[in-house]
Amino acid sequence: MMLLRLVLFLxxxxxxxxxxxxxxxxxxxxxxxxxxxxxxxxxxxxxxxxLIKAGMVAGYIFETGSLTSIPGFSGTxxxxxxxxxxxxxxxxxxxxxxxxxxxVDGLGPQPFADFLTQYRGLTIRQNIKIGSQYGASDRASSxxxxxxxxxxxxxxxxxxxxxxxxxxxxxxxxxxAALAPKPKSIPRPEMDQIMGWDTLVAxxxxxxxxxxxxxxEQAFQGTPFAGLDAAGLADPQGIFIDLWVAYLNVPxxxxxxxxxxxxxxxxxxxxxxxxxxxxxxxGRYSYTGPDFVPATVPxxxxxxxxxxxxxxxxxVHDYVLPAGLPAVDEVRLFRIDGSAAFDPASPWTLSxxxxxxxxxxLPDRQMRDFTLNYALPASLFTAPVMxxxxxxxxxxxxxxxxxxxxxxxxxxxxxxxxxxxTGISRRERLFYWTRMGFLAATLGFIGIQAQxxxxxxxxxxxxxxxxxxxxxxxxLYDPVSLLLWAYxxxxxxxxxxxxxxxxxxxxxxxxxxxxxxxxxxxxxxIRVPGWLDQRLVLVKxxxxxxxxxxxxVLPGEAEKAAEVEPFKTAITLGxxxxxxxxxxxxxxxxxxxxxxxxxxxxxxxxGAFLALAGRLRLLDWIPRRPACGSPCQLCTSxxxxxxxxxDGSIRYDECFQxxxxxxxxxxxxxxxxxxxxxxxxxxxxARIQPRKGSGHHAA
Numbered sequence: 001m002m003l004l005r006l007v008l009f010l011x012x013x014x015x016x017x018x019x020x021x022x023x024x025x026x027x028x029x030x031x032x033x034x035x036x037x038x039x040x041x042x043x044x045x046x047x048x049x050x051l052i053k054a055g056m057v058a059g060y061i062f063e064t065g066s067l068t069s070i071p072g073f074s075g076t077x078x079x080x081x082x083x084x085x086x087x088x089x090x091x092x093x094x095x096x097x098x099x100x101x102x103x104v105d106g107l108g109p110q111p112f113a114d115f116l117t118q119y120r121g122l123t124i125r126q127n128i129k130i131g132s133q134y135g136a137s138d139r140a141s142s143x144x145x146x147x148x149x150x151x152x153x154x155x156x157x158x159x160x161x162x163x164x165x166x167x168x169x170x171x172x173x174x175x176x177a178a179l180a181p182k183p184k185s186i187p188r189p190e191m192d193q194i195m196g197w198d199t200l201v202a203x204x205x206x207x208x209x210x211x212x213x214x215x216x217e218q219a220f221q222g223t224p225f226a227g228l229d230a231a232g233l234a235d236p237q238g239i240f241i242d243l244w245v246a247y248l249n250v251p252x253x254x255x256x257x258x259x260x261x262x263x264x265x266x267x268x269x270x271x272x273x274x275x276x277x278x279x280x281x282x283g284r285y286s287y288t289g290p291d292f293v294p295a296t297v298p299x300x301x302x303x304x305x306x307x308x309x310x311x312x313x314x315x316v317h318d319y320v321l322p323a324g325l326p327a328v329d330e331v332r333l334f335r336i337d338g339s340a341a342f343d344p345a346s347p348w349t350l351s352x353x354x355x356x357x358x359x360x361x362l363p364d365r366q367m368r369d370f371t372l373n374y375a376l377p378a379s380l381f382t383a384p385v386m387x388x389x390x391x392x393x394x395x396x397x398x399x400x401x402x403x404x405x406x407x408x409x410x411x412x413x414x415x416x417x418x419x420x421x422t423g424i425s426r427r428e429r430l431f432y433w434t435r436m437g438f439l440a441a442t443l444g445f446i447g448i449q450a451q452x453x454x455x456x457x458x459x460x461x462x463x464x465x466x467x468x469x470x471x472x473x474x475x476l477y478d479p480v481s482l483l484l485w486a487y488x489x490x491x492x493x494x495x496x497x498x499x500x501x502x503x504x505x506x507x508x509x510x511x512x513x514x515x516x517x518x519x520x521x522x523x524x525x526i527r528v529p530g531w532l533d534q535r536l537v538l539v540k541x542x543x544x545x546x547x548x549x550x551x552x553v554l555p556g557e558a559e560k561a562a563e564v565e566p567f568k569t570a571i572t573l574g575x576x577x578x579x580x581x582x583x584x585x586x587x588x589x590x591x592x593x594x595x596x597x598x599x600x601x602x603x604x605x606x607g608a609f610l611a612l613a614g615r616l617r618l619l620d621w622i623p624r625r626p627a628c629g630s631p632c633q634l635c636t637s638x639x640x641x642x643x644x645x646x647d648g649s650i651r652y653d654e655c656f657q658x659x660x661x662x663x664x665x666x667x668x669x670x671x672x673x674x675x676x677x678x679x680x681x682x683x684x685x686a687r688i689q690p691r692k693g694s695g696h697h698a699a
Contacts, residue, residue: 029061034092040052043060047062051085059091062167063081068170073461074104074461075465078095101562102153103153115147116160158477187380200257206246209350210239216232217229243279245280245350248276258322259320277333282328289355298312303336303342310336353368404479410438410442423666425660426667438503454481454488456606463551489613492617496610497611501657507571510571543605565604565606569584601641601654629649635660635661639661641658
């Protein structure tokens, strides 16, 4: 009882947080306006308020919750306050309400608020994506509009970005029609005549930017960075960089510069609406730079059109230079995202950034940009049509393909092992270390690296979504978790809860490692009597009912109630949280040193949910013999989950699929009926036959 009291006390400390703020009144909205603006009369045709400056409408302010309804990971859409000027430039983005688990009591709301400040000065015409870094010092002129992400929260930020841009685009289309995205021109496929290099240059299909050392030195004159290029000063008329650029989607240009086979290969790799540029250069200066990482946005190159940056990204293609092209030192293909507001038939500009540094430790930097204008004749294109861009969730899947591939291999390996369970579990020591290795991968890769710790929060979100009539698209923004949920759903129907709880739960793996450490240290064990164990295992079902009821009755408090799971603290945030959360998660791990997986067995609401789902399983997959339970009690006494009754039958709702009993069953040196049969000969054969309907792989 002292254990339960301590758990309840810690939960009360965790959940004692203020309720979310109510919706804004007009007076509250007026107090949150950007400086220099006043609030006009609310629009009658859409939920937006005009921003008044100098007596005229100079922009709009609106709540995203009134314009978009994209559920977050709690199943509840976030509501953000967006202020945008009449040029489509974001003035401010603030949090009104959000229930993202990682920002409720995980990292807290401050990192989310800090992230939103990055929208100031950006426009809806820019291709805004979520990443890990961008150059803040040259943000206004950089082609990169990839915002700094927040560790452990990328999926939630993708939903926030989609929410902001979706709401802002609706306002722009209704009130700022000139800013709404316009259809792109499409290259004409019949324009496929092969041209030589000289003809391409003469037709301005390939454009050139040549910089001498003297030209670059002149750009830095009058600054402390003049005269720093000794090699350039020694050869003023020498070539600093000779750069060529071409737009490849037009067949006559692409086929001429890539060749037939290479052109087809590159075009096949493009997603609908994407464009590709070829950039070649020779000379002393690299247009990517020594720190460039393939498949990322180049720091030294930028594309803009009509004053708006256009995001380009390295395509990672092993380019083969066709015959007839000049010798070059550097060649790369750059992809333009299909969602960018880029029209290839309209003029655009390529900017090359030159960088000089001064000082050895934390050097000062100064940059100068040189531009090259590029335009193609309208005859190469057909009339613009609207191109559907990939949805944000699809981009999320694309960005996590390596993690999904590794996870897929882990799941395939686990499936093969569980199918061949008798064979792999027979050799006790080898199986033990194989299992420990897999649990290490579960903790390190699935939990920490891929952030794939499943949680009852998802179940709460689905319940709230089902009751409120919302869709479940929020699940698509975390592909690793969705793949795991799909796998767990299938395996729960086949084998029960044990596949996830025993093999794929990162916190469960951490608890198992805690138990192994406690045994290694020879700590005195806390043994729970059978009668008490049978009652304690019911607590998790009560906790599940409480959390689901909270999601329905008090949806705003559901995420706080879900903090009964220590997963977020221990796995998602790596114990970087406020002290009460760390103490709570640490309590379960310390208890796990002397008691086998106490949270998993007695309090885990997700385990309770999967145990209920596992009642639909198709197989009683653990093989049994007539002697199992009567008289043999070996497996019953060895089962640390107490999932085997004294009569030898299996409590599958408490089975974690550790396969210890399966290994004993198949081992002639450990299975008591097999040992007895070996000693007494064929007369004992009847006692070792599998029970009828007791499972598979019995022999």
